Amino acid sequence: MKNILVIGGGAVGLCAAHSLRASGCSVTVVERGEIGEGASLHNAGLIVPSHFVPLAAPGMVMLGLRWMLRPDSPFYIKPRLDPDLLTWLWQFAQASTSGRTERAIPLLRDMSIASLALYDELASMPGMEFGFRRNGLLMLFRTGHGREGSLGMARQASNIGIEARVLDRDGLQEIEPGVSFTALGGVYYPGDAHMTPALFVDRLRAHVEKEGVRFVSSTRVTGFVTRPSGITAVTTTGGTYAADEFVLAGGAWSPLIVRSLRLQIPMQPGKGYSVTVRNPPVLPRIPMLLEEARVAVTPMGDRLRLSGTMELAGFDTSINARRVRALLGSVPAYLGGLGARLLEKGEIWAGLRPCTPDGLPFIGRFRNYDNLIAATGHAMVGMSLAPITGKLVAEIVHGRVPSIDLHLLRPDRYR
Ligand SMILES: Cc1cc2nc3c(=O)[nH]c(=O)nc-3n(C[C@H](O)[C@H](O)[C@H](O)COP(=O)(O)OP(=O)(O)OC[C@H]3O[C@@H](n4cnc5c(N)ncnc54)[C@H](O)[C@@H]3O)c2cc1C
Missing domain, CATH: 3.50.50.60 (FAD/NAD(P)-binding domain)
Structure with a gap:
């Protein structure tokens, strides 16, 4: 053995x-x-074949540079002269080409589809109840620009065999009647799933x-x-x-x-936050991603978890209150009944994602x-x-x- x-x-x-x-x-x-x-x-718990594009993708460098100038943006790099960080950023820029992204897409798709099948097996084993639900994922947008990005992604998904349904606000309401949507519309990915990571x-x-x-x-x-x-x-x-x-x-x-x-x-540690609210007034059945804000909203039993931000700030898990407030403040533009003040009562957690340059x-x-x-x-x-x-x-x-x-x-x- x-x-x-x-x-x-x-x-x-x-x-x-x-x-x-x-x-x-x-x-x-x-x-x-x-x-x-x-x-x-305490991450967002999403199992997502719909995430087939790697972080290093065309346009990400420019988007990152724009976001870096805003203290409440979803992405932040703590300025420092760290040779490992500088090398990583250079490698990230090198990897963010359409050729490399195109090669990575089928691989990520195949890995996540295979993984989802293994989650099915794990969830069916005795004693393995971990809140695994195959309810899909809603990608919500609130602006014309966000709509364009989401629809482009939906087209790309369909081209590689991942089902994606474009919905207007009425369509969202139909699929998730218990929630009052303020978003313009969304894309539904029925093949995604979620769970409670802890x-x-x-x-x-x-x-x-x-x-x-x-x-x-x-x-x-x-x-x-x-x-x-x-x-x-x-x-x-x-x-x-x-x-x-x-x-x-x-x-x-x-x-x-x-x-x-x-x-x-x-590798760089990519800090993200989650805020978990017990018994919120709105508890959707389907998890959601807020496109422009880059925030995930995941139902977990009687709790709702909001997760987001990507900070390249080294091995630091301290909580930046301004970024957490920005994360929570983005929610009402997509979902009614979830005011930032209510969400601030939640439990805050920070975790470090292991981020490779490509x-x-x-x-x-x-x-x-x-x-x-x-x-x-x-x-x-x-x-x-x-x-x-x-x-x-x-x-x-x-x-x-x-x-x-x-x-x-x-x-x-x-x-
Ligand atoms: C806010 C947020 C939301 C996220 N949402 C999602 C999501 O919805 N879906 C998804 O797929 N992913 C999500 N992620 C990413 C996901 O959480 C990570 O990719 C994943 O948890 C990494 O797992 P891991 O086992 O590689 O690393 P970790 O869970 O970090 O485990 C590594 C372990 O190694 C231990 N360790 C470190 N050094 C040593 C040492 N010297 N000796 C012994 N042990 C050591 C650490 O203590 C740690 O327990 C999210 C992350 C964050 C921060």
Whole structure:
């Protein structure tokens, strides 16, 4: 039986542990803090085949520059002379071409469709109730410009086989009668789904633990014991752990974890906020994305969660009240009955997305360390793609042909 050590207990690490255990491996997960305490606990919980365009896409650099000048915009880069950040921004600009985006689109589509099917399987397992609902997603717009962007995306979706229905305000009202819409209209993506991320993490952890996965929490991986072209053990704050294979699932911290191995996996932590309101006066059935504001609105049981913003501000999870207010203040222009003052009573959380310059994760073996497998860098779609990433990790470990072509995801692509 192969012995696998997974570094990081977020959604990706847990899904890797699940697939590895189910395929007969002995698995240990080492987590610096508590399981799920990175980005995987209180995010928007959207599982979105409709998000087939990577963050690095044509027009994003100009949009980012425009947004940077507004203190309440959804995107912000904290000005600083950090060589890693400057290199990342350069690589991001290089990746934001139509050629590279076109190549990434079918890959992201196939990964998220495969992942959604795995969510179906996970949700049908005993004890795995995590608020998984296949209710689709509404992309709402409030301006002519937003309409143009949303309709363009809907056309692109249809061209690659993802169903998208354009709706005016009456159409929105029909599909979600309990909500009073102030948006101009929207696009409905019936193939999307959502869930409650904290429940997912909790239930999956309990399931894999019962299946025999061992968890070592409050223990930070500090380094590696190496052999020629491989790794024999990790050193941690709680001793040394040997294994046959190692999975790097450290989210935004992954580049720091492998720094001593001199591996180049460029990534920036992209801070986002969520605000969760219990028993709101309006509780839709279908989650929504507010196009111009870049805010997600997700129903989770008796709660409503609003999530958004992307701040490249380093490893800083402090709450910027001005940005949170801007996030909440954007909602009434799309949805009636949800005033910003009411929403301010919600619980605020900040998480760091692991953002790669080309918007694609790193999945695969490293060339110089043949028993170290990357499973990280999923940026805004780490919950969507966690199950397929876990499956791919297991396929790699067992030497099977991966069910998704991993060429564009090679962890050495920035060497
Ligand atoms: C506001 C917001 C909303 C989002 N909404 C969505 C959404 O709707 N849909 C979607 O698909 N994605 C969404 N995301 C993105 C998603 O949350 C992430 O992509 C995903 O959680 C990443 O999972 P992960 O397991 O790679 O990383 P993490 O969950 O961050 O896990 C990494 C783990 O590694 C641990 N770790 C770090 N260093 C060490 C070390 N040295 N030793 C041991 N352990 C270590 C950390 O403590 C952490 O628990 C959102 C993110 C944010 C911030």
